[in-house]
Amino acid sequence: MFRIGIGHDTHRLTEGRPLVLGGVAVESDRGGEGHSDADALSHAVTDAVLGAMCEGDIGVHFPDSDPRWKNADSLQLLARVMWLARERGFRVVNVDATVHLERPRLRPYIEEMRAKLADVLSVGLDCVSVKAKTGEGLDAVGEGLAVTAQAIVLLERI
Numbered sequence: 001m002f003r004i005g006i007g008h009d010t011h012r013l014t015e016g017r018p019l020v021l022g023g024v025a026v027e028s029d030r031g032g033e034g035h036s037d038a039d040a041l042s043h044a045v046t047d048a049v050l051g052a053m054c055e056g057d058i059g060v061h062f063p064d065s066d067p068r069w070k071n072a073d074s075l076q077l078l079a080r081v082m083w084l085a086r087e088r089g090f091r092v093v094n095v096d097a098t099v100h101l102e103r104p105r106l107r108p109y110i111e112e113m114r115a116k117l118a119d120v121l122s123v124g125l126d127c128v129s130v131k132a133k134t135g136e137g138l139d140a141v142g143e144g145l146a147v148t149a150q151a152i153v154l155l156e157r158i
Contacts, residue, residue: 001157003090005052009043010140010148021099021106021147022113022130023075023120028104032147035064039074041099041130044149045117046078048095052155053088078120090155094127097151102144106132 011032019031022041032038046058055061062069062077069077085091095117099106110130118128135142
């Protein structure tokens with residue numbers, strides 16, 4: 001049996017915060033604002049896995065009202081969700097994700113993002129796709145005010 005999940009996350013960009021995407025520190029003068037490390041890519045993948053299992057979303061499992069998750073490493077949150085997936089009898093088949101960010105350009109960071117996500121998801125690098133798009137000067141992403149990520153995951157019952 002296969003299950004598909006979709007995840008989405010957006011964070012406002014603010015000065016004085018690191019920009020972390022897929023567990024990778026991206027050189028930038030602004031980063032995501034949020035309770036955790038504001039890693040929009042990892043959050044979208046986490047939500048996609050949770051959605052495929054019908055287990056709610058990242059806010060249900062790691063609420064921003066809980067001080068335990070303050071400045072949390074989002075790859076660690078994804079690792080906890082992957083533990084839950086294995087407990088429920090699922091494994092990841094593949095992930096396809098897109099990050100929307102006007103600047104900086106993400107091409108130099110994509111392979112490291114893929115590798116870090118593949119490691120946490122316990123899949124090969126050939127099972128994780130990460131793409132980067134700009135907002136072409138439109139909306140909050142295009143104006144450089146936000147970072148957004150979308151992810152789709154395919155789970156298989158093991």
